[in-house]
Amino acid sequence: MQAYILRRLLALLPTLFIASVIVFAIVRMVPGDVVDLMLSQNDAGANQRTRDQLLQTLGLDKPMWQQYGIWIGQLAFHGDLSHSLWQGDSVISMIATRLPVTFELGLLAMLIALSVAIPVGVYSAVKQDAAGDYIARSFSLLMLAMPSFWIGTMVTVFPSIWWGWSPEIHYMPLREDPVQNLRQMIIPAAILGLSLSAITMRMTRTMMLEVLRQDYIRTARAKGMKESLILTRHAIRNGLIPVVTLIGAQTPILIGGAVILEQIFVLPGMGMLLLDAVNQRDYPVVTGVFLVVGLAVMLINLLVDLSYGLIDPKVRQR
Amino acid sequence: AAAGTAQAQAHAETPKYGGSLDVATTSTGVATLSWDLADWQATLQTRDTGQFYEQLFSVDLSKAKSRGGKYPFTISGWQPTDAVRGELAESWNWVTPLVLEVKLRQGVKFPAKQGVMAEREFVADDVVYSFNRLNNSPKKTQGYYDHLDKVEAKDRHTLVFTFKQFLADWDYRFGNGFFSGIMPREVTEAGGGNWKNANGTGPFMLTNVAQGNSLTFTRNPIYWDQEVIGGKPYKLPFVDKLTHRVIKDEATQQAALRTGKLDILSSISWEAARELKKSTPQLQWNRWLSMAAARVALRVDTKPFTDVRVRRALNMAVNKQEIIDKFYGGEGEMFVFPMNPAYVGYHTPLKDMPASVQELFKYDPAKARKLLAEAGYPKGFAFKMQICTCTTEQMELMPLVAAYLEMVGVRMEIVPMEYGAHLSAMTSHVNGAGYLTTVSDVNPTTSLRINFGKGQVYNAPMWNDARFDARVADALAERDEPRRQQILRELTAQIVEQAPAIWMPAPYRYTAWWPWVKNYGGELFVGAGRSAPIHARVWIDQDLKKTLGF
Amino acid sequence: MAANMQIHQAVQAPGLAPAARPAPVRHGKFQWFVRKLFREKRLGAAGFMITAVFLCCGLFADALAPYGMNEVDMGARLQAPSWAHPFGTDNLGRDLLSRCIYGAQISVVIGLMVAAISTCLSALIGIVSGYFGGKVDMLVQRFVDAWMSFPGLIVLIVVASVFGSGITQIIITLGLLIGIGGSRIVRGAVVSVREDMYIHAAKSIGASPLRILWRHVLPNVLAPLIVLFTSSVGTAILAESGLSFLGLGVPPPHPTWGGMLSGNGRTYMLQGPWLALAPGLCLTLAVYAINVFGDALRDMLDPRMRGAR
Amino acid sequence: MATPVLQVRNLTTRFKTERGVVTPVDGVSFDVNAGETLAIVGESGSGKSVTSMSILRLIPSPPGRIEAGEILFDGRDLLRLSEEQMRAIRGDRIAMIFQDAMSSLNPSITIGKQIAEPTTLHRNASWAEAYRNARELLDKVQIPDAESRLGAYPHQFSGGMRQRAMIAMALACGPRLIIADEPTTALDVTVQAQILDLLRQLTRQAQMSMILITHDLGVVARYADRVAVMYGGRIVEQGTAREIFNRPAHPYTRGLLASIPRIDSDTGQPLQAIEGMPPDLSALPPGCAFGPRCRLASAACVAARPPLTAVSAARPPEGAHTAGEGAPVSASHVKACFNT
């Protein structure tokens, strides 16, 4: 098992390497390069000379493989993800300020999603086709069906008109004021979480229906167990693999895809950083964000894979 | 600088110090770029660094409309010559036609900054240093300072600019433009790119940067400037704290304004303004014409737009008045580009333009069809029009334009492009036959040059006319302003008539602020993109704020 | 008892092997399906109906829509719902009902196509990787990892800028994005099915891996697949609206529900709430309908549910 | 041996399937006395397991349903109890050993925990105590190395070990009635003997009753006090073990006994099996279910369903009941056949 984990961790390296090559190349090949954008910042009009000079200064005049060599060299030997082309800040420090926001938002959203999805999913499997099932599912699906930007906008607009309340726009880091921070995070996290919860809830319901018909559930009943205990102790676990996988699959959405909510709720997270960086063609930042998101996704998927073994002992033996 | 006495009544209240000011600025789209001026990143850079890096020239805010003057100060790149006021410069005069002597203000000080510099006086060497640093930056726009030979310090407070040739823009290029900030040597040595080192003579000091969220400034206690209110001078700035909010989402901006989380919101669409007036009647308002005038550039080097008749026909085919009336709810102006009405003296109103120009703004589908037929397109044609997905309003409007064109048989296929790709297509001159651009024209002397000069980055229509370029150059070299205005007015009429684009109307936008924001009339800019002197003069009526329940 | 008696009467000559019982009247599979759906899965049936209605709207949009999809009438700007315009009009005076109907064309097409592509992809990758395990799994999963860590946004921007933004591009890109991510879910399910005895039994019969995958593994991971499929319909429609929000959606003048909602719907939220209400309702209803229908479908495909009630 | 612990009266259970209604339990009645072992034997697919699951109300529903009957346990009708009351009985007063030990164990929970569970549920025992108990139980059912096997998962057990784990689970709370559905099919004879001896010891000492469903007629002969023979969803014969083995009355019982392979006989001959096909429970003939396969079948057998009647006139039914449908059966030896 350790060997497996070790192998997986080692496998991260080539994966990250290949992926970084791809992203490194792709972001630079997208039409509209950073120099064009920098030139357009000028009011006086620029010429070819300016352009060449900029290319050289930014080190973009070298062939791509050389640029990559320099970049990966810095990363390998100095643990440095290079610097933003615009701000000149180190990419690591930029990500370091953004990551906690995203991480917190994602974690909260995930917690909310799970704490809604699993009980509702289980409930509606148990009450299959009863009114409760219909209502629970409908509610959950409505949350899925309403785009998060829409809910987000409603939450910002209407309360501000009716009650003079609007979400806080000044981001307060968790370290400085946890209460304020949570107050700020909870709404976007809830919106994100609830919309994620629908799929998880449906997966839970489906798997529950599969499991509840198994013979060992009958055995548990024959022991005189309460239904609720049967569910929590015997049923949930056996239907959990796809649900857990779903959590892994939703990670990229949480880390990279919360842009919209970050935008509406003025949260300085990775999504916004990425969006800005992409818009500004800030190659090192894009690559850096990608690398960090990638690492996170891969680690979470590793955890998910390991959890298969915890959930299903048959899988453990490989 | 003396305050207008006529407005004594308006300023009768005695200002109070303290409080904080929260603003969401005009371009909230992108967070601050570099903090180092030598990185040459124009607009957004000045917006934020302008709070502490001052320049030689600024404007006389007492000439603001709200203070009884005639200028709204809502355009970012240019200020009328008669409104210019020395900022770090006290006075200036031409010693010879090519030598300018500038006397610097005395007693201006850089505040102390821990680990960067001690408090010290601002001197001529600082200007020389800053200029040379900008001039020698590898990221410099080539040719930007070519009109200058050298900049020297004659003594501690006197500067001598030696010109190679006269340039009408000289005060804008290094004085109150985008690349004119004075950054002390100590800061660059400590690392000018790091916001923690930033320190200038301006009214505010940068104290915190929350990437992608906000910039926080505190007042510079030893700021030199004063404001006379009710005949009494007051040290500036009034507020203790100034916060710039980076809020991309408009709904969020407006909600924040509505709930008093923002004191000033600079840029609001007319529609949102109407709603805000209803839901929050206490707000104060100012209306200004958007600089981002849209036009569908038509590549004059590509068929069928090589034919001026086709280009004129497309202009006539679009019902611009209806767009103003219906799409912009009546809150728009027909003729705004390439000379914005705010360029007093340079702008000719449409009614004074030749008939051939006026014709372009009248809806006349019959004539359009006729012109097209004459040009050999009786059945019309199809073309692709590239549009940036970032301009939401235009994304809405363009289908409407397409519908108008359809009626004269021209099919405009809208090709949305992502921001970077779209912009880059223009700057590297590979844009399509039709190309929607909303790039604003920063000042009257540059507008014609950068939008229609051969090879210029904003020249989406690929206008290429040597005589035109020469006339523009003439205007730039012209020392006499009325004569310069004359040339530029003529050139404007010429280029508009040639219709290298479908000229679109521009909508008005609004600035709103709460009544407790005092000594403010909706001004947005002094010089290029800066707002520091405006914000320095604002004081907060904290009692009023409390009475209003905030 | 009574039921028993009836059955007894149905039997003819006793003493024979009871094989000679008359075969029950056979309906077509579809008929059976619809009948059962409407009898037992009311919510699912409703979902089915709504989905069908939207599909029809999409298919026959030209015939159904009272106005053209882009018919501008600046005179009738921002009108509240009325008889002439049951859903009201938008800021260009376009009829919202018509736009919603045309929107169905595109949104439903996007939803279904993306779901089809992504589910097939998920199933393919997930089943192969989960079933074969070992090196194949390791390799495929690293690929999936790498792909999933691509911020989807970049992929979309790349595609939009390299291939232009259009419906096809969006469908393919979203299909890939959702599909490859979803493959992990399928794989997870396969991993737990793989060790079941009946798979061993099939192997020992000599069934080829392909057959085992198709006949044994696939049916037993069908439940999560159906959930995946129906969820991705919704996800895709919503993703398109999210893209519109970021300006990367289906280009105008094609109306999409998401685009209408994120564009005008938000801008005129206060002046003309119907601008958001109409497409929002369509979107919500469609996503909801497809999902409940999917749930019902899953329930009905479960052999253990057969013959219930 | 006087008071019945369990009285099943006229129990009928049906499954509604797409192909029609299946009635695997059709008016079944029997008693189980305290300390007694009732063996149910019979055709595979004749409804033995469904009967036993019906007693604990564990029929999967849908598609199954208990349609009629009474199940009196200590005088209380189980079919009328609330779910909660039923829970208190399951696993504590009545325990069940399921036939399919393989799929009846939760694959993702350790054997130890599954065995310990009933104790914590009904005895309020701590997990530590329950585990200790579980260990003892595993020892009792002859699983070697019980301590370390507690932590194993079902798939790591052999078929027989799983079956024994099921037995241990059933014994955890010391139930009054244990329903054992083929508890020893996967066990070798020596272990089987030990387990069954253990169960018998419990019935003797703790007055536990047992319903033992099995196909191993040797086991029946040795361990059962009374025997019920099922065919086609009905009880066709019932009596003491001795009566059934020595004087089988129903043709099916006779056929069954004749099919037993003998360990000591010469095996040149093929084994004897009852001819014909087993009945289809969804389309039983109106008459005797065994009729189509019965050599003695007469017209009466085809026309009507034979009621349970006492076998020997020499020994009249003790309860003086007329044996018939739904009537309590207390005569020691009854059969459902017109002809013997």
Place this chain on the structure above:
Amino acid sequence: MSKPASTPEERDTMEDILKVEDLQVHFPVMKGVLFKKQVATVKAVDGVSFSVQRGETLSVVGESGCGKSTTGLALMHMLHSTSGRILFEGQDVTSFSCAQAKQFRRRVQMVYQDPYGSLNPRMKVKDIIGEPLQVHGLDKDRQAYEQRIADLLRMVGLLPDMAERYAHEFSGGQRQRIGIARALALEPSLLVCDEPVSALDVSIQAQVINIFKNLQKRLGLTYVFIAHDLAVVRHISDRIAVMYLGRVVEIAARDDLYQTPKHPYTQALLSAVLVADVDAEASKERVVLKGEIPSPLRIPSGCRFHTRCPVAMERCKTQDPGMSEHGRGHAVACHLYT
């Protein structure tokens, strides 16, 4: 198709269809939550050798958990064996090429001990039974194919009507018969039956066993028959292997074994057999083995049976008795006979 049936006389000279040489199957035992360590090894099969001749029935009996199923699965090449060789018609099953493997799968079938788990819950019975035919392309003639399925069902005492049902709708014994029908579908040369009749009532059991025997007579099938019911075993087998704790401890021709069981474990086993006779059972005393049942986790030193052996000697505790031959084909691993 399968080879023509061999006459009993030929049997001795015929080659072994299956030969197992020193087969070992060990399972690791893991501990720990995330970082798992192998703490022990279950030696489920620990050095088993035997051979089966074409057309004969070898029964494997033995204590529950002694490794019979594991051996069976290993024979089918469904489990990774730790060491040892399994030769099918002289060829190592691990070395098969693709085509050979398919041929092997066609000619060797198994009836699984877990009848329910080995039936795909989403397949109808007709597909479960028909699958082997489909896999090997024998379903081309639709009518014959359906006829065959109906025949198979009837053969194991199920109604052809039941073909449309799913596995969960059957009783335990019926499921077991579905498994048998599936295994018989291809008329394999070698059939590994893991307790195929344990859940059947004696009548149907008799019917099934008769079918097994008939098929053997008709087609020359070879059976490896794992069972607990010694009466059934006696009826069906030619030879019998007795396993104890992962080893074969005695192997002999049927009558030899039943009449003169040599190994003490075999003797105990035979003495424990129950007969369906109330009076006999009431009076009978059974030899119940005493002593701790050893675990495959900790196999006793010396003779594995010595902990429970009524006649254990001192050397049994230390010396592992090898198999030794006593009489024609009667081998036993016990120090009593060395």
